[in-house]
Every structure is written in C-alpha cells, then in structure tokens.
Amino acid sequence: MFSSDDIIDKIFENVVKGPKLFKDKSVLFHDYIPPRLLFREEQISKLAHHLSSLMRRQRTSNLFIYGKPGTGKTAVTKYVISRLLDRAKGTNYIFNAIYVNCRLAGTEYRVIKLMADTIGLDLPFTGLSSEEALHRLIDKFRQQVNPILIVLDEVDALVARYGDNLLYALTRLNYDYHEIISMIIGISNDLRFKELLDPRVLSSLSEEEIVFKPYTAMELEQILWDRIELAFYPNVVEPAAVKLAAGISAAENGDARKALDLIRVAGEIAEMEGAGVVTVDHVRKARESIDRERVVEVIRTLPLHSKLIILSLYSILVNSPESRVRSSSLYNKYSTIVRHLGESPLSMRRFHGLVTELSMLGIFDRHISNLGRRGGRFSSIKFGLPISMVKKALEEDPIISDLLIQID
C-alpha cells in the first residue's frame, strides 16, 4: 500500500529523473501561432489579398469568416495580420489592427473598452453609458493617421446578447469614414447568427466571406506531426498515438485544438509515468483526463447556490445514483440545506434557471414526464455523470465539503 507522500515522491522522481519528452510544450497550447498553417493556404491568400488593399489605403470590403471551433479561423487571421504588420514596419503601408474576442469580453461595453485600450484611449471600467463610450471611441478613431482594421472574434456571442447596435455603428463609420475604419472582420462559429443581423449590417459585413471547413483525420494527423516536431524530442511519440488523437478529434467536428490537447496531455501523462514514449494508451488516458478535468473545473467555478443544488441531488441519490428526483423534491431538499446554513433559499424561478444551466452543462440529466390531470407535468432529474466524479468536484469547495462529510 502506497501513502500519498510515496505517490507524490514517485511522480516527482519520474519528472526529474525520468526521460524528458517535451522540447517546447508551449507550441501545443491554443494561443501559439505556428510558423506555417497547414491546409489553410486558400484562406490565407484570400485574407492577405484583402488586407493588402487596406495597406494601400484603398477602400476594401468587410469580411465575414465562419467555421466550426478549432478550424483555424482565429489562428489564420492573427497569423496573416502579424505577418503583414511585420512586413509593413518602416514603410508607408502601416495600419492599426484591433482584435477583440467578443465572447471573452463579455459585454458590449467591454468590447468598446477593449477596442479603446488598443488605440490608447483610457475608458473607465464602468460609469459611462455604452453610447458615451462609443462616442469617445469614434472621436479617437477620427484622430488616427493610419487606417484601422477591426477584428471581432466570436461576434455571434455579442449579437446574440446585445443585438447588432455596435456592429451597426461600426459598419456605419466604415461607410462614412472608410479612410479611417478601413475594414471590419467578423469571425463566428455559428452561421445562423446572420439571421439576427439588420439587413444593412449583414450586407455590409458579408461583403466577402471566407469559410473554414473542418479538418479531416488525415489533415489533423499531419498538423499534429508538424507540431510534434517542435514540441517533442525526436521519436518519442508513437505514430499510432498520433493517428488515434487525430481520429478522435476528426470525429468531434475536426477540431485541431482538441487534437493538440490530446497529444499534450498524453505527453504529460507519459512523463508522469516515467515512460520513454507516448503511446495509444496515453492518448486514451488523456481523453478521460480531459473530460474529467473539464467537469471538475466547471463545477469548481459554479456559484455557491448551484453547488448547493448539486449537493442536494447528491444527498438524495447517494445510495441510488440511477434513480430520478422530481424537481419539486429537489427544491425542498435544497431549501432545507440552505436554511441549515442560516441563509434564505433562492426563489423557485431562480432554482429552475440554475437547474436548466446544470442540465445544459451535462451535470444534470433532466427528463420531462407527464402524469396527466392528477400528477401534472414535471421534470425528473438524475446526474449526467458518474456520482463519484461529482463528489470529487464538490469536495474542492470548503463550505460544501463540510456538508458532504455530514451526508456521508
């Protein structure tokens, strides 16, 4: 029987004394832009062609880029812009590029603020209306000498939540002052978001489109080998392991990021085990580990009341994980637990909202049943993942783990 200290000592020894597999792990992370982007020559040349007009200070079409996650949209856009900016240094063809990820920015105001930050305009975090912030940004735009390129990544997230007011204002500015705002690039994972756009915005933004198709398994395999050459020492990754990682990712929308994650985590597991080679088995373990870590991470970052709802379901199902619980029973249990903590439970409506969120995250599995006039319509809930995984995630919260001890 090994103690926890023995296990840690063994992992440490493997990492320090075991064979080194990684030459440069950073090239396997999502934000790394490689020196060449395979299978995207057509998109690179189309984008570079458009941007070259901008550098000549000619009016050029706005661009709409779409494709599934992990198909290289952001990487290609950043790659082309950075290459052209490098080339333009010291010439008269310089331009300013503003890149904002709308989903990460979160709100319309923050998108405006991030654009302002890029061109040296200081806007407060809060206190101004979005309208006022936009006015100040536009004034600053007008003072710019060089043409401006605006890239709005994951623009669908902005439009779905706040409508297309900001996009309308920017396309309007692009129309009226095209010598300043020379080009807007909208990047989206979801083509359907175009239905949400005002026809004037749509016609302006979709003047030109570039489509990124998902990578095939063969393409992903070559992409992986290209990165493995930079990331690992020679001959430490088995070809079968690469084939498996590419196959798994091709089945999941041809997502290159997933493939890179699999190979990176497989390499980390191999290093921890003190293995000299990354094998198929390490890729399988990596797949499990990524799924498990994702769940633990999601639950860890949930607000307290969401965790308390999960805990309530856990306390009911701890001895019969496959049973289902009515949402009303779950609410009663949740209320009892919250009152036990000396707090007031959330309203039923809010509770329903959180249960819906947990179902969408795959933590809960909700099923609608209908027993008719006497029984009515109701949803029954169980866990969408192994109960042991849920428990592990809950144990990371100090308040919840105390309650868990009482339940167990």
Add this chain to the structure above:
DNA sequence: TTTCCACCGGAAAATGAGGTCC
C-alpha cells in the same frame, strides 16, 4: 372537448455593488 395539474421559462423590474461625471 375541456379542464386540470405541476411545473417551465420569457420578460421586465428590482437590487446592490461597483463606478463616473458635474
């Protein structure tokens, strides 16, 4: 065919904590 049950969920308003502006 209508009624009823037990929710479900959209929309709008409220709340409170952070802030700016004049």
Add this chain to the structure above:
DNA sequence: GGACCTCATTTTCCGGTGGAAA
C-alpha cells in the same frame, strides 16, 4: 453629493405546455 451609469444576480408576474381525467 446626487444623478446616473454598467453589470450580474435575483424576484415577480404570468402565459404556455402536454397528457390524463372529467
């Protein structure tokens, strides 16, 4: 210092849902 702002969270209100019973 008061008016006004953003933003995340929550509450309140209320119409919708679908299948069995009346």
